[in-house]
Amino acid sequence: MxxxxxxxxxxxxxxxxxxxxxxxxxxxxxxxxxxxxxxxxxxxxxxxxxxxxxxxxxxxxxxxxxxxxxxxxxxxxxxxxxxxxxxxxxxxxxxxxxxxxxxxxxxxxxxxxxxxxxxxxxxxxxxxxxxxxxxxxxxxxxxxxxxxxxxxxxxxxxxxxxxxxxxxxxxxxxxxxxxxxxxxxxxxxxxxxxxxxxxxxxxxxxxxxxxxxxxxxxxxxxxxxxxxxxxxxxxxxxxxxxxxxxxxxxxxxxxxxxxxxxxxxxxxxxxxxxxxxxxxxxxxxxxxxxxxxxQHNGGVKDFVDYLSHGEPVSGIWHITGTANYKEETQAVDANGDLHAEHITRECGVDIALRWINGYDTTMRSFVNVVETPGGGMHVDGFLQGLTRQVRKMVEENARRYKVNLKDSGTRIERDDILSGLVAVVTVRIAEPQFQGQTKDVLGTAPVKGIVARMTDKQFGEMISGSRRGFKEQSGRVLEKITGEMHARIQARKTKEVTRRKNALESASMPPKLSDCQPGNDDIAELFIVEGDSALGTAKAARNSSFQALLPIRGKILNVQKASLAQILANKECSAIIQVVGAGSGANFDIEQARYNKLIMMTDADVDGAHIRILLLTLIYRYMRPLIEYGHVYAAVPPLHRIALAGSHKGEYIYTYSDDELAGKIEQLTREKIDFNPEVQRYKGLGEMDADQLADTTMDPRTRMLRCIRMEDAAQASDVFGLLMGDDVPPRKRFIIDNADDFDRTKIDT
The missing domain is CATH 3.30.565.10 (Histidine kinase-like ATPase, C-terminal domain)
Structure with missing residues (x-):
């Protein structure tokens, strides 16, 4: 140097x-x-x-x-x-x-x-x-x-x-x-x-x-x-x-x-x-x-016709128009100096599109005849308007296209719309903002809103069939798009079946796992059951097509105090991690989870509550995304069963706390409804028969579940560390300080 x-x-x-x-x-x-x-x-x-x-x-x-x-x-x-x-x-x-x-x-x-x-x-x-x-x-x-x-x-x-x-x-x-x-x-x-x-x-x-x-x-x-x-x-x-x-x-x-x-x-x-x-x-x-x-006189419509290879599902639809937007630009004055100036620009939009009976997407985009292979604001606006109008029409005709609006998994995705789409998206504007000299991506922000609004209006008229001559075409297009959606969902299920099969073949599952049938992974549920006696009843009560059972024996290891080696050596903890099938810790991949719901089904007593806390500690520390994305639940089994008599003989009322039981008895007495004064109290899940367990705890149509959520991860981590960690004095101090605020209604009894 x-x-x-x-x-x-x-x-x-x-x-x-x-x-x-x-x-x-x-x-x-x-x-x-x-x-x-x-x-x-x-x-x-x-x-x-x-x-x-x-x-x-x-x-x-x-x-x-x-x-x-x-x-x-x-x-x-x-x-x-x-x-x-x-x-x-x-x-x-x-x-x-x-x-x-x-x-x-x-x-x-x-x-x-x-x-x-x-x-x-x-x-x-x-x-x-x-x-x-x-x-x-x-x-x-x-x-x-x-x-x-x-x-x-x-x-x-x-x-x-x-x-x-x-x-x-x-x-x-x-x-x-x-x-x-x-x-x-x-x-x-x-x-x-x-x-x-x-x-x-x-x-x-x-x-x-x-x-x-x-x-x-x-x-x-x-x-x-x-x-x-x-x-x-x-x-x-x-x-x-x-x-x-x-x-x-x-x-x-x-x-x-x-x-x-x-x-x-x-x-x-x-x-x-x-x-x-x-x-x-x-x-x-x-x-x-x-x-x-x-030489072509038909413009972008001729372009789409040239790009189309396959049997057409629709004719060539045309979206065109102009709109103004305001922009601040640098202008050159009479002295050759630059100064900021607010001007009104005109944006010309010219889009042609059609669907063909295929799967590939062919989309070309241009700004002033310069191709933008990276897309940009004009393409974003077009896809936004396209997606919004298609989803709107599918929702309005859900029964016709066999779409379950209550199931988020049957939502139309953009890939469903793009399948078989041939489109040319062009805009003409003065002084467009490109990303770099090679002009791959349009960055002029107001163009997105203009194209989206124009697509909303004109494409909306076509896909809804309100524009003359488009009703039959729009029906075929929507049938194709919803067909792509159903095919995508079925392909995902097939993939899940294959993945479940491979997982079972590559690593032997715990012998005590009673798995559900493959093919329903998007609704599959894993019940972690306390005790072998409850497992027997649960097997008879479950729907084996989508409900799996994994029993645990008593209270599992407190992972807050244990090392990773101790956790993996523990049969109960390792079995849960293995059955979920998504790894653990930093390597946990929620997309690989084999079940949509993880349900802790324990007795409605203090011991059952303790087991749930231990399970939650394991899930929080090593499979946290399950909680973050709302896949972890606690079953709510009843504490009591009231058998009605007289004209209501054969009917039962279940209650979930002593206070609820007292209130329900008072109500029945007041309404002069006969009931057996000897109320059955369940000491554990094993005391129920299969029908009772199904009706109260396992059947999605009648059961009650509590979704475990984590609104503040940092606060949750602190509480877990305090209540389940190695440091005893802070926990003792917490119990003493909060003893006067104890509320029996906040826990199961």
Whole structure:
């Protein structure tokens, strides 16, 4: 490490040199992905002209020498001088980062290239870039080498090369923009041809024709009426193909450009030395090429139809509209300074969707024709509205679709709705906020609410069948979605059966476990029963399809005072952990639990209460999520049984405390209802017969359970530590301090 660190050690990269030094910051990678990203930037600029209503034809040409050319018939890059930089608009756009018309509010209301770095970054990363602009009845030309303007001297002007001699423009010299021809007054457009710099991109970087065709095709869907032609000059067409016929992109009013000896052309530049690029609609020079042309007038509906592979369940549904939102943005004033400004934006929404008879989901999302594979606010809003309306219709027609609204397990999930869905979600907004230059995710928050409300209203009318012609379709869609829900639930049950079978095979369950039948894991119950005598009665009283029994002998180990080794060595504790099947401690996974309810069924006396506390201590310390998520219960067996007589003979009343018994006897006497004065008192669960135990304690239709909850884990932990821990004096002090507040009604007697 040196100590002579000073200002001379600092480097300042000016202009586009920073892009060449750190290309990954602007295009992500320098492999094939980055190479294609540069092409997207140039194509997006042409498409932005189409979005502005100024362009209806784009031609992309892959030349034999590896260069790429994008031509459009838009307005053309401005050629006049920008006041602040004193440079022409062409040079500003192609050499200045964060410069362009898309930072204002007038030229582009919806554009894909928004960061002002696209064209200039491509220029910086190209060994050569040539641009031609048709404006004002003239054709202008300018060339660049690695982002720097200058003049190339090509030996063959019909075949320009990045290896030709290049003379860089001197710093104080006027721009090299030159006039090389004339066009009609109505002819406008821009043509950009560039050669990717091999010093920047690695040896594996290759243009992907398939990716290009996919991108061009989707763009033609998203901009209805736009005709995009792709020419690959390295591939010969098959058969007798008339290329001029295939390229029918010129309208009846198009006129070819003518070379002129324009007085504005610099004297030292010869017309013959100028570079001529293939214009929109011009017949390419070579016959060795393949040509593909794309134009779709149906927009996103055609896109969904193209993406649909399978038997359709519904027609193509269309959600469209515009809405306004307010946003604070940074605006440039007359002096070129930024200031905060509250403006009203317009959001255009265009969504098409349909369901097909399949399982895969195909969803494509776009913002101003730029794909957002990561989704974002527009997709979130669409899915929110979609899910809400589907759930609403299913709930309103629960009986028809066999949905039990009382069972939370039969709730429609988003995956049920997405199964077989084909959708294209697009929005058009000015200056969208993306996450990064690669524009994968839309972050403009107000868009979510707009799309959600629009989906709510329009999709709601379709799925409810209130819109004419949608009733039959909506019925089929809802049947498919609810069918997916039932299939998902059944698949989960099958998985649980397999998991239970594997668990039983991989580890032998305690022999005293009386398990329930597999296949009902979402409602399965495990009763931890006190004593063998109660177990015999419980076996006869239970419903074996979903109720399992595990007996314990007396009071289990107090785990508050025991080590983990002692707990695992204890037969009762280890049996409970093994039967639950979800592990213990930090490794406990509630998703693996084999039962939905864990029910402690002990006698209604002090000993029974003590056993419940010991069980809760074990569960709290080593299977705490069972309590946190409300899966632990205490059975409430009765203390007394009153046998009615007279006209009510054969009927019984159960009470659960001495006070309740006294009140019930008083009520029967007052109402003059005969009963046997010898009230039966249960000393334990084993004193009940199977019918009595089922009616009072085990049958879900008639039993009473207390759900054990833990509202404050920290406080619960402190109480468990105080009452069940090793430290005796604090526990003794607690008992003495609270003896006067003892309330018999708070415990079972």
């Amino acid at each position: 040196t100590d002579n660190y000073s200002a001379k050690n600092l480097s300042v990269l000016e202009g586009l040199d920073a892009v060449r030094k750190r290309p990954g910051m602007y295009i992500g990678t320098t492999d094939s992905q980055g190479l294609m990203h540069c092409l997207w930037e140039i194509i997006d600029n042409a498409v932005d002209e189409a979005l502005a209503g100024a362009c209806d034809r784009i031609t992309v040409t892959l030349h034999e020498d590896g260069s790429v050319e994008v031509a459009d018939n838009g307005r053309g890059i401005p050629v006049d001088v920008e006041p602040k930089t004193k440079l022409t608009g062409v040079e500003v756009v192609l050499t200045k980062l964060h410069a362009g018309a898309k930072f204002g509010n007038d030229s582009y209301h919806a554009a894909g290239g928004l960061h002002g770095v696209g064209s200039s970054v491509v220029n910086a990363l190209s060994s050569r870039l040539d641009v031609e602009v048709d404006r004002n009845g003239k054709t202008y030309h300018m060339a660049f080498h690695q982002g720097h303007p200058g003049v190339y001297r090509d030996e063959d002007t019909q075949n320009p090369s990045p290896d030709a001699p290049f003379k860089r423009t001197r710093k104080n010299k006027p721009t090299e923009l030159e006039v090389i021809g004339k066009v009609t007054a109505k002819t406008t457009g821009t043509r950009v041809r560039y050669w990717a710099d091999p010093d920047i991109f690695n040896d594996t970087a290759r243009f992907s024709y398939e990716q290009l065709i996919d991108r061009v095709r989707q763009t033609s869907f998203l901009v209805p009426g736009l005709k995009i032609t792709v020419i690959d000059e390295s591939i010969a067409p098959t058969g007798d193909v008339n290329v001029d016929d295939m390229l029918e992109v010129d309208g009846p009013d198009a006129s070819p450009r003518a070379d002129v000896d324009d007085p504005a052309t610099p004297a030292d530049v010869d017309d013959d030395a100028s570079v001529r690029l293939a214009g929109v609609g011009e017949s390419p020079r070579s016959s060795h090429r393949r040509v593909e042309e794309f």
